[in-house]
Amino acid sequence: MRTHEGLGPLKTAAAVAARLGIDLEQHRSCPLRDRCLAETDLVVGFEDAHAAAAVEVGGASPEHVFLLLELPELLESLSPRDPRDAIAELHRLRTSAGRRSRVVAVPDPVGEPEQVFAEIARVIDAVTWTLATALLPGRNAVSALQSAE
Helix, strand or coil: CCCCCCCCCCHHHHHHHHHHCCCCCCCCCCCCCHHHHHHCCEEEEECHHHHHHHCCCCCCCCEEEHHHHHHHHHHCCCCCCCHHHHHHHHHHHHHHCCCCCCCCCCCCCCCHHHHHHHHHHHHHHHHHHHHHHCCCCCCCCCCHHHHHH
C-alpha cells in the first residue's frame, strides 16, 4: 500500500467532517515509516491492506492490529478489566473464535456521493466511541456525531 506524502483530505470527506465540527483542512497524508508502529499498543485499520502494512512496514505486533469492523463483536465479549490487558483479551477473543476470516473492510467511499461518506463517518464514530468507552472506562469518551446532532 503506497501513500503519497502531503496529500490533503478528499473534498467530500472534509465537507462531511466540517458538518460534524471536525476540521480536516490541515490533515496531510503520511506514509508509514519502517518500524514506526513497533511500540504501538493498538493499531486499527479500515481494510486488510492497512493491517498488513502496519505489521509488514510499520513493525506493529500482529496481536495489536485490528480491523475497525471486527471490533464491535469483540468488544461485546470483552470482560471489564484493566485497560492495559484489554488489547491482549481482544486478540484472544479474536483467535479463539476464528473471527478474523469473517471481517469485512470499511467500504472505500472514493467516488461515491457525500451521503456515503456521511454513513461511513457514522460507522467510524460509533465503533471508535465504543472502543474508547471499553478501553478507557470512566473517561467520558466523546462522539463527534453526538456533539454535532
